[in-house]
Amino acid sequence: MSQSLFGAPRPFEESGLIAETRYWTFAEPPNELPLVAGGRIGPVTVAYQTYGTLNEDGTNAVLVCHSLTGNMHAAGRMADSDTIGWWDPLIGPGRAFDTDRYFVVCANVLGGCGGTTGPASINPKTGKPYGSAFPHITMRDVVNVHAALLQHLGVTELVAVSGPSMGGSQSWEMAAAHPDLVRHCIPVAAAPVGSASLIGWNYVARRAIFSDPDWQGGDYYASGRVPADGLSLAREIHTMTYYSPSYWQNGFGNAPGESADNPRLPEKYAVEEFLDEEGRKLVARFDANSYLHALRSIETMDIGRPFGSLQAAFRAWKSRLLVIGVASDLLFPPWSLIEAVETAKAEGVDARYAEIDSPDGHDACLLEIDRVISLIREFLAG
Amino acid sequence: MSQSLFGAPRPFEESGLIAETRYWTFAEPPNELPLVAGGRIGPVTVAYQTYGTLNEDGTNAVLVCHSLTGNMHAAGRMADSDTIGWWDPLIGPGRAFDTDRYFVVCANVLGGCGGTTGPASINPKTGKPYGSAFPHITMRDVVNVHAALLQHLGVTELVAVSGPSMGGSQSWEMAAAHPDLVRHCIPVAAAPVGSASLIGWNYVARRAIFSDPDWQGGDYYASGRVPADGLSLAREIHTMTYYSPSYWQNGFGNAPGESADNPRLPEKYAVEEFLDEEGRKLVARFDANSYLHALRSIETMDIGRPFGSLQAAFRAWKSRLLVIGVASDLLFPPWSLIEAVETAKAEGVDARYAEIDSPDGHDACLLEIDRVISLIREFLAG
Numbered sequence: 101m102s103q104s105l106f107g108a109p110r111p112f113e114e115s116g117l118i119a120e121t122r123y124w125t126f127a128e129p130p131n132e133l134p135l136v137a138g139g140r141i142g143p144v145t146v147a148y149q150t151y152g153t154l155n156e157d158g159t160n161a162v163l164v165c166h167s168l169t170g171n172m173h174a175a176g177r178m179a180d181s182d183t184i185g186w187w188d189p190l191i192g193p194g195r196a197f198d199t200d201r202y203f204v205v206c207a208n209v210l211g212g213c214g215g216t217t218g219p220a221s222i223n224p225k226t227g228k229p230y231g232s233a234f235p236h237i238t239m240r241d242v243v244n245v246h247a248a249l250l251q252h253l254g255v256t257e258l259v260a261v262s263g264p265s266m267g268g269s270q271s272w273e274m275a276a277a278h279p280d281l282v283r284h285c286i287p288v289a290a291a292p293v294g295s296a297s298l299i300g301w302n303y304v305a306r307r308a309i310f311s312d313p314d315w316q317g318g319d320y321y322a323s324g325r326v327p328a329d330g331l332s333l334a335r336e337i338h339t340m341t342y343y344s345p346s347y348w349q350n351g352f353g354n355a356p357g358e359s360a361d362n363p364r365l366p367e368k369y370a371v372e373e374f375l376d377e378e379g380r381k382l383v384a385r386f387d388a389n390s391y392l393h394a395l396r397s398i399e400t401m402d403i404g405r406p407f408g409s410l411q412a413a414f415r416a417w418k419s420r421l422l423v424i425g426v427a428s429d430l431l432f433p434p435w436s437l438i439e440a441v442e443t444a445k446a447e448g449v450d451a452r453y454a455e456i457d458s459p460d461g462h463d464a465c466l467l468e469i470d471r472v473i474s475l476i477r478e479f480l481a482g
Numbered sequence: 483m484s485q486s487l488f489g490a491p492r493p494f495e496e497s498g499l500i501a502e503t504r505y506w507t508f509a510e511p512p513n514e515l516p517l518v519a520g521g522r523i524g525p526v527t528v529a530y531q532t533y534g535t536l537n538e539d540g541t542n543a544v545l546v547c548h549s550l551t552g553n554m555h556a557a558g559r560m561a562d563s564d565t566i567g568w569w570d571p572l573i574g575p576g577r578a579f580d581t582d583r584y585f586v587v588c589a590n591v592l593g594g595c596g597g598t599t600g601p602a603s604i605n606p607k608t609g610k611p612y613g614s615a616f617p618h619i620t621m622r623d624v625v626n627v628h629a630a631l632l633q634h635l636g637v638t639e640l641v642a643v644s645g646p647s648m649g650g651s652q653s654w655e656m657a658a659a660h661p662d663l664v665r666h667c668i669p670v671a672a673a674p675v676g677s678a679s680l681i682g683w684n685y686v687a688r689r690a691i692f693s694d695p696d697w698q699g700g701d702y703y704a705s706g707r708v709p710a711d712g713l714s715l716a717r718e719i720h721t722m723t724y725y726s727p728s729y730w731q732n733g734f735g736n737a738p739g740e741s742a743d744n745p746r747l748p749e750k751y752a753v754e755e756f757l758d759e760e761g762r763k764l765v766a767r768f769d770a771n772s773y774l775h776a777l778r779s780i781e782t783m784d785i786g787r788p789f790g791s792l793q794a795a796f797r798a799w800k801s802r803l804l805v806i807g808v809a810s811d812l813l814f815p816p817w818s819l820i821e822a823v824e825t826a827k828a829e830g831v832d833a834r835y836a837e838i839d840s841p842d843g844h845d846a847c848l849l850e851i852d853r854v855i856s857l858i859r860e861f862l863a864g
Contacts, residue, residue: 137747296730296753303754304719311711329693337686345815348678365519365782371678372685433727
């Protein structure tokens with residue numbers, strides 16, 4: 101999910117929080133973390149940030165979860181950079197996740213490249229980066245790592261778990277996998293089960309990376325070459341799915357690009373240059389193998405799998421559930437979220453669906469931040 | 483545009499026509515065809531089929547235009563194969579394009595690989611296939627070739643020009659470029675101006691081909707290698723855009739593929755195998771360079787460009803216009819077609835919009851063939 105360059109959310113006053121990344125390592129051999137798809141991994145280092153103070157019985161924590169290419173820097177300003185956290189408008193004194201009341205935690209996902217153990221980390225068995233040896237991970241594995249971190253921090257209960265897009269996927273999975281831990285689950289623009297079209301989109305993006313000769317089967321770290329072409333194309337494909345046709349049209353129409361030079365006919369369009377730039381920016385900050393593992397964890401999601409059915413997952417479910425969707429979302433269309441909420445309600449879950457009534461597509465879950473804030477405030481107060 | 487494997491239109495009785503491909507060559511040097519983007523091309527061979535009989539004054543012709551990877555075999559059965567024409571349900575005795583009354587023509591597009599001159603044809607200047615030397619072509623060039631063919635055949639007036647998807651693009655362009663030739667223009671799921679998202683989708687598909695080392699800058703014909711990987715990925719990306727999320731979900735859900743072999747978790751999904759198969763099938767029958775040229779001709783379309791504005795194009799317009807859209811079309815959303823029709827009406831064009839009320843996406847323009855037939859019948863009778 102990209103922050104839009106052509107329709108950014110309105111500037112918010114900064115939360116004023118100071119962000120700092122910490123690291124915690126666990127699952128040291130021989131006590132490696134078992135993984136859903138088979139195999140084990142360890143040690144696992146988790147990069148995380150916290151905002152606010154944990155109360156004595158560890159019951160005032162909120163876990164916020166990042167999107168596909170996000171990281172643990174959810175709020176505030178890093179001491180050593182100008183970067184503001186990706187959900188800063190929601191987190192801080194008096195904000196929806198009020199740091200005067202709550203202890204807010206955000207951690208980089210397993211398989212990521214923001215400091216948590218991922219494919220670029222050193223494989224203790226070889227002394228070299230994992231690369232292709234990094235195991236297949238699922239969203240269940242991702243949230244199991246976060247649950248271990250929360251326990252380590254002394255958290256006994258989550259007031260809420262929430263996040264947009266892949267952060268919403270993590271929210272669903274955390275509430276399903278750790279029902280006793282979670283009081284409110286608030287997935288934003290995310291579904292509890294991978295859909296056919298989500299799998300399809302991820303598949304074509306994945307193929308773009310696989311097709312890049314510089315990907316080298318995933319073992320590119322020592323080669324001095326990275327699959328820049330493949331990762332940028334994957335990013336561009338996904339970027340196309342983040343916005344609706346009308347949003348693209350309003351942003352660019354068929355305006356020629358700056359590099360268009362045939363007076364008879366545009367041979368480079370502005371929208372193409374925008375996509376190029378989105379691809380370039382991601383390549384500069386993200387690892388292709390981490391991208392692949394994150395995609396796979398989203399599309400293989402099925403919170404019902406360990407229970408035998410989605411219904412059975414909801415029978416074990418304990419938290420109040422607010423699913424926030426976007427009217428025009430191509431990746432997580434409203435009908436798919438409404439269906440999940442209806443299934444949950446039929447099994448007795450206190451569940452509701454709320455919609456961001458935007459024509460702009462998936463990324464309205466970031467763009468329409470005011471709406472997300474008011475929905476979350478209302479739900480937590482209710 | 484692909485014929486769906488998971489929800490094919492109902493079988494129609496065959497038209498009973500016998501299809502035969504003919505070839506006509508024109509624009510012999512030094513009288514090459516001038517091209518919109520600059521340069522000239524010649525000779526140009528056009529592969530075409532006709533059904534029915536032209537009347538004496540040449541006024542009973544219908545031009546049907548094929549989609550992105552289609553060809554001139556629009557109706558009937560070839561004498562030497564079992565293939566049925568792609569719009570057979572619309573063409574034949576008593577059908578919407580009634581061959582007892584009309585002389586129906588369909589021609590492969592310039593730049594194609596179905597027999598009309600394209601990048602794989604011999605460049606008379608070098609004696610080798612054009613490859614990267616094939617000039618940039620536009621939809622205007624495509625219809626200019628068809629107009630020359632019609633003149634050669636003795637056609638003085640088209641009762642109608644119609645086609646789905648890229649065939650609709652050709653319909654728009656023909657009516658705009660040759661207003662005196664056309665009496666009814668019926669674009670199906672196509673717009674008169676390339677939109678930002680259409681350009682974007684085509685761009686990522688194009689990049690997939692460009693990234694394949696076997697593409698070799700377009701000069702692959704003599705190498706014994708073709709960009710199969712790039713073309714199949716491009717096809718898979720486009721196939722994702724041809725159907726709606728609900729259509730994908732109903733067809734596949736998150737069912738494992740036949741080659742999935744991890745009992746803990748599907749590592750290959752049925753939808754992925756379907757996409758693979760779509761890619762493979764196209765590679766077996768289509769040329770990557772032709773795919774690239776066809777994409778560019780669709781997205782660079784702007785019937786207003788030669789007139790100075792879309793309004794001016796409609797002021798020169800003479801045919802009755804029926805634009806058929808699909809409610810759930812991601813590539814040519816209803817609002818974009820309605821906007822075009824409103825612009826046409828404001829300039830005095832007898833224009834109307836009709837919608838195929840399907841939740842299945844762009845390819846409903848092929849799947850909902852009954853609806854298309856009844857809309858065309860009604861329009862031609864009116």
